Amino acid sequence: MRIALFTETYLPYINGVVTHVKLLREGLEKLGHTVLVVTSDPNTHHHYIEDGVLHCPAVKLKKIYGYGLASPYSHTRTKLLEEFHPDIIHIHTEFSMGISGIHIAHKLKVPLVYTLHTMYDDYVYYVAPKHLSKLAREVSRKYARHLAHRAQALTSPSEKGSIYFREAGITKPVNVIPNAVELDRFMVKNIDPVAIKAVREKYQLPEDKMLACFVGRLGKEKSVDVLLDYWAREIRPEDGIHLMVIGDGPVREELEQQARDLGITDMVLFTGAIPHAELPPYLAVCDVYVTASLSDTNSISMLEGEAAGLPVLQRLDPINANQVIEGDNGYLFNSAEELGLKLRKIKNMSREDLLALKDRTTRFVKNSGAENLANYTLSVYHAVYKDRLKQMASRPELLQLFPFPGNRK
Incomplete structure (x- = not known):
């Protein structure tokens, strides 16, 4: 399979999401799949691919560890993803790169998987004063619901993700896939x-x-x-x-x-x-x-x-x-x-x-390595494809519109 992983930050930055994406990539590649990591990069002014990473120009956020915030929409980025021919787009962020992944998945008619890594109810104090925290939580959950509706599959490292989505009004099942460790x-x-x-x-x-x-x-x-x-x-x-x-x-x-x-x-x-x-x-x-x-x-x-x-x-x-x-x-x-x-x-x-x-x-934790993470995640990808094929069974001529593995011209 050809898999595009969208993340707000990537190496050399380090946080939980970066580590998860890094290990998922390593596990998928070890199993013979092709992976493109798509991330913002405040140190570049143009899109470029190097060592399996698509660097997207971004504005540096000095107050947030120097991370970058990229535009969620880019014709160049979309064109590069079209040339990559992804079978799956998997977003690991709710922000600019997540929006970008959703947009490109829709445009390329590629199945979308969304992983919720963060319980944002615990972080609203960063963006809202105490008297507005309830409103901020409601807005946060409404936004998560908006993203989840656009994904064909949802995952989270903990059962907390399932509860968060349920409280946000999402009834789709959530695949709990624990994090990996080096x-x-x-x-x-x-x-x-x-x-x-x-x-x-x-x-x-x-x-x-x-x-x-x-x-x-x-x-x-x-x-x-x-x-x-x-x-x-x-x-x-x-x-x-x-x-x-x-x-x-x-x-x-x-x-x-x-x-x-x-x-x-x-x-x-x-x-x-x-x-x-x-x-x-x-x-x-x-x-x-x-x-x-x-x-x-x-x-x-x-x-x-x-x-x-x-x-x-x-x-x-x-x-x-x-x-x-x-x-x-x-x-x-x-x-x-x-x-x-x-x-x-x-x-x-x-x-x-x-x-x-x-x-x-x-x-x-002996079973918490990169390859096991990749296998768990691949089972979600395969289920997404199986569901898509069922939906298309009554109209086989439309299968050519979707980039299933082995179905490209």
């Missing part, structure tokens, strides 16, 4: 011991302390403030348990001030942003991954931690509760007391029990 990169046995030692020395991390970590964008929706509050209420210096917060974002200064106000700066370290390529040794020095976020669908950072053998302590999120199986790949907590209890439980494990827990954690 397993080999994050397995400790594959990480340079020198790099691990360098991280430990850089932050003067004593080996006799247990180190928990959180990795992610420091926005309100990640609830790191809750994690700090729980930490201050339950963890004491004599417990020998420290927390490393890896990442940057709009509330970082607030969080650092919160840690000072709570008197826990001797137990909490903020590293700031760490390039994704340098992340593996940071995870390798840690003992457990901890998160209080209730906004994630299927956190890739958490999966990367698991690939590194880090048991997960996850604040109870009923919809995502199956992502952590008690005693298998970690534990759930719903209060400061439970967080402290589970942290101490892990810290006090015998070396044999801890190694067994880490081994179970790594095996828990």
Whole structure:
């Protein structure tokens, strides 16, 4: 198949959606399919294709990590996609490139798949004051409904996507396809011991302390403030348990001030942003991954931690509760007391029990590689084609109007 993946950002930028698209592309290509990634690029003034990526000129958004915003409509872009002859267009964004994908799919009469990665109800505070948040949510859901109606299939990394679409008034089934992780990169046995030692020395991390970590964008929706509050209420210096917060974002200064106000700066370290390529040794020095976020669908950072053998302590999120199986790949907590209890439980494990827990954690994500992601997604593509063929069965002469594999002239 020939597949066009539309995403607002792509490498060298890194976020959850970029990682998902990157791994999906790698998995599809490994299975013999041809993939074109279509993305905005604030560093170019013209469309061009290089190494399987269609770069689209965009305006740089200085306040949003330097990402770009491209025009959703472009004759040049449409022409390049027409020359690519996609069998499927798959959008991974609701913004300019998503609109572009919908427009081009309609123009080329190509089936459209839409993946919802983000629960926008948790992000409306970025664009609307508190007194307008209800209206902003209604507008957000109406827009999601508009996009979903135009897609032949919907997917999401979590059951949260199904619930979001249902609440938005969409009755189409949602294919839940969990995120993938670069397993080999994050397995400790594959990480340079020198790099691990360098991280430990850089932050003067004593080996006799247990180190928990959180990795992610420091926005309100990640609830790191809750994690700090729980930490201050339950963890004491004599417990020998420290927390490393890896990442940057709009509330970082607030969080650092919160840690000072709570008197826990001797137990909490903020590293700031760490390039994704340098992340593996940071995870390798840690003992457990901890998160209080209730906004994630299927956190890739958490999966990367698991690939590194880090048991997960996850604040109870009923919809995502199956992502952590008690005693298998970690534990759930719903209060400061439970967080402290589970942290101490892990810290006090015998070396044999801890190694067994880490081994179970790594095996828990062993099927979360790029090829499995591609196979799951291909099953959706094939179902879309099967449905389209059923619709066309009564008018076979129209089949030539659609670019099914093996049906091109």
